[in-house]
Each structure stands twice: as structure tokens, then as C-alpha cells.
Amino acid sequence: MTVHSSAQPVSVQRGLFAAIAAYGLWGLLPLYFRALHDVPPLELVGWRVVWTVPVCLAIIAFRKQGPDLRAAFANRPVLAMLGLSAALIAVNWLIFVIAINNGHVLATSLGYYINPLLNVLLGTMFLGERLSRVQWCAVALAGAGIALLLGGAVDTLAIALSLAVTFAGYGFVRKQVPVGAVPGLTVETLLLFIPAVIVVFLAAFSPQGSSMAMGGKVTPLLAMAGLATGLPLLLFAVAARALPLSTLGFCQFLAPTISFVLGLTVFGETLDTPRLVCFVLIWLAIALYSWDMWRQSRTVGQAPA
Secondary structure, three states: OHHHHHHHHHHHHHHHHHHHHHHHHHHOOHHHOOOOOOOOHHHHHHHHHHHHHHHHHHHHHHHOHHHHHHHHHHHHHHHHHHHHHHHHHHHHHHHHHHHHOOHHHHHHHHHHHHHHHHHHHHHHOOOOOOOOHHHHHHHHHHHHHHHHHHHHHHHHHHHHHHHHHHHHHHHHHOOOOOOOOOOHHHHHHHHHHHHHHHHHHHHOOOOOOOOHOOOOOOOHHHHHHHHHHHHHHHHHHHHHHHHOHHHHHHHHHHHHHHHHHHOOOOOOOOOOHHHHHHHHHHHHHHHHHHHHHHHHHHHHHOOOO
């Protein structure tokens, strides 16, 4: 009994470290992709898929998840659903890269702030989940913030909603598929592998030529695209096993917060009035929703068995 109780905090600490590392790396991705701004976005996504495949396969081998991978390929309905999620994540990656290369880091940050609240709506509409009055107020606040962008920041709204919708759709599809995070991404990248190879092959015959031949920092950074994709996912998988869902939910806001700070400091973006008010309303919505979830979890924890 003593061993179990002392081992549990260690496991939680390890999970918290893994969660912070995963979301921290995701938050720093704008710096990584900005360093590759000379690479055409479609080719960059192609190389990301190509280099992610061996990294995922190595993680699968390390975690001994080969049976999970084979089971996913043997199940046609599962494979079809993962094909849909693969298409959604590929579109999400492409929008993200285009946004970063065009100086819209704050818009990407807003998109990933909106994403959890959009997940809530999807769960309510399609999964029979119910929201409390406080949570509906949070959703209404977020809706008001988004509506403000219609008046003066349509470009930000388009990028943020595109990222939020594609990633929420991706999460919604993956929620229906009984496949773990790493095996699922491995199947998705394997399904995208041939289209990705075609993209990078055709890029070699473009006037610019293959970006892998650029040399300098571009070649090694492109080769690291798989590690930049697979490593945070592995850390997330470790965190998801060790942490309560509520703790993991709080950690997910680290990534867009880092991107927000980078957008204002490193990338020199400015916040006009519509964008500022929108962010404030989104932050209030997140705080309200998180507080209500925390309150409900404490109520459940204190209830008799």
C-alpha cells in the first residue's frame, strides 16, 4: 500500500512534465515553421508526412504497439474513419503553415483557443452531452468574441475558424475510433504517405526545385519535421495516461498562449481593438468553463461512494 501511494505522485509529476513539454513544443511550432518560410506550404506538409512515418514506426516499435497498428489496418470501418481524420489533419497542417508564413500567428493562437469550446458544441450536438448554464454562458461569450471579428478582422476570423473547425472535426472523428494516439497517427501518416511522396516528387521538377536540396538550415529542419510531429505526441500519450482529464484540459491552453506571446513579441503582430476584445472574451469563456468543470469535479469527488 505504501509503495502504491508513493509511486502515484511520481507518476503524476512525470505526467505533468510530459504534458507541459508536449504543449510547450506545440506552442513553439510557429518558430519552427517560420524558419522554413522559403519552402512552399504544400511541399512542407508533404515532407512533414514523409518524415513523420519513420518516427511513428520507431515509437510503435519502442512501445510494442505493433498489434494495435495491425488491428487498425485489418478493420475496414476503423481504416475508413482514420482516412477521414487523416484528410482533416492534413488540411489543418496546411492552413497552419500558410498562416504562419503570412504572419498570422495570433490567428492560429485564437483558433486553438476556440477549439476546446467547439469540441464542447460537437459533443452536445452529436454525442448527447449536456452543458450546464454556466458552460452555455461560456459558449455564448466565445460566440460574441468570434462575432466581433466580423466587423474588423475577417482574415483573422477565417484562419482561426478554419483551424478550429478542422482540428475539432479531427478530434471528433478520432473520438469515435478505438485506436490510441500514436497508432492512430501512424495509420494516418501511412495513408497520407503516397500523396505526400507525389507532392515532394513533383516539387523536385518545379522551377525552385526540391526544398531538401536548398542546404543551409532548410535541409536539416525539413528532416526534423517527423520528430517535431512525433515527439510531442509521444509526450502527450504519456501525459494522458498519468494525469486526470481535468489537469490535461488546463495544460492544453499552454500551446496557444505561447503562440500568442510569440505573435506579439517575436513576430511583431499588433492587436487592434476587435482582436483584443475577442481574445479577452475567449479567455473569459475558457476561465468560466474551466471553473465550472473544476467545481463539478470537486462535487463528484466529495459525493459518497
